[in-house]
Amino acid sequence: GDSVTQMEGPVTLSEEAFLTINCTYTATGYPSLFWYVQYPGEGLQLLLKATKADDKGSNKGFEATYRKETTSFHLEKGSVQVSDSAVYFCALTAPSGGSYIPTFGRGTSLIVHP
Amino acid sequence: KAGVTQTPRYLIKTRGQQVTLSCSPISGHRSVSWYQQTPGQGLQFLFEYFSETQRNKGNFPGRFSGRQFSNSRSEMNVSTLELGDSALYLCASSLRTSGDGDEQFFGPGTRLTVL
Numbered sequence: 322g323d324s325v326t327q328m329e330g331p332v333t334l335s336e337e338a339f340l341t342i343n344c345t346y347t348a349t350g351y352p353s354l355f356w357y358v359q360y361p362g363e364g365l366q367l368l369l370k371a372t373k374a375d376d377k378g379s380n381k382g383f384e385a386t387y388r389k390e391t392t393s394f395h396l397e398k399g400s401v402q403v404s405d406s407a408v409y410f411c412a413l414t415a416p417s418g419g420s421y422i423p424t425f426g427r428g429t430s431l432i433v434h435p
Numbered sequence: 436k437a438g439v440t441q442t443p444r445y446l447i448k449t450r451g452q453q454v455t456l457s458c459s460p461i462s463g464h465r466s467v468s469w470y471q472q473t474p475g476q477g478l479q480f481l482f483e484y485f486s487e488t489q490r491n492k493g494n495f496p497g498r499f500s501g502r503q504f505s506n507s508r509s510e511m512n513v514s515t516l517e518l519g520d521s522a523l524y525l526c527a528s529s530l531r532t533s534g535d536g537d538e539q540f541f542g543p544g545t546r547l548t549v550l
Contacts, residue, residue, distance in 0.1 A: 357541075364439070364525060364541035365478075410478065421491055421532065423468065423539075425478040 323348040327411050327426035334401055334433050342396040342429045344385075344411035352415035354378075354387050354394040359408045359428070368396075368409070406433045437462065439528050439542035447548045453514040456545045460507050460528030466490075467509040468539060469501060472523040484509055485532045513547075521549045 328343045346352065353372045357365040369378030374389035383398045394411060411426040440459045448454050460467050468491075469481040480493040484503035501511045507528075513520055523546050527539035 362543075364543045365527075365539075366541070367538045370538065422493060423480050425470075425480075427477040
């Protein structure tokens with residue numbers, strides 16, 4: 322079945338450091354890829370998405386590029402802030418026998434220190 | 436525009452009981468999906484309803500069921516509760532089905548504890 326693998330956390334950074342959270346996937350067909358963020362005590366929010374190969378999703382300084390050849394969708398940000406501290410989920414939806422089952426990674430906790 | 440609301444926010448039940456959780460999607464959204472979130476298994480898809488019909492289903496036993504009403508509100512039922520059902524249950528709504536690649540808007544979740 323489909324799967325999403327994220328790097329284990331927590332990732333701990335100082336403010337203004339560069340962030341990379343790795344995400345790789347296994348899927349049949351051509352999935353759409355997403356990054357969601359969950360702030361403490363809140364539900365998940367969509368951060369960015371890409372629906373086809375070589376698409377780049379971006380939002381709030383975060384970026385991720387859909388790499389079909391490496392089946393990856395790594396999340397990057399050039400300069401993190403304390404307010405970026407949250408849990409980040411990589412996800413995909415892909416067709417499977419006429420159905421679309423959303424599949425999420427385990428989540429990566431990011432902690433940013435001042 | 437009001438977000439996705441879930442009730443109740445917290446629930447404590449004992450083994451063998453059943454429970455019903457409710458989700459009200461964003462106005463105009465016709466798709467509602469349910470997820471179970473646990474520290475051990477992460478976020479797992481339960482099922483999706485669109486226009487009162489179940490469109491997609493994850494790999495959960497038949498004790499987990501749901502339905503959607505004509506106003507798009509959805510309920511999820513878990514019968515014969517087990518300790519392992521303790522989790523945060525998240526509801527998400529979108530304009531179209533997950534197959535359309537639409538953004539899903541998540542509610543704050545219902546925290547279910549089974550004793």
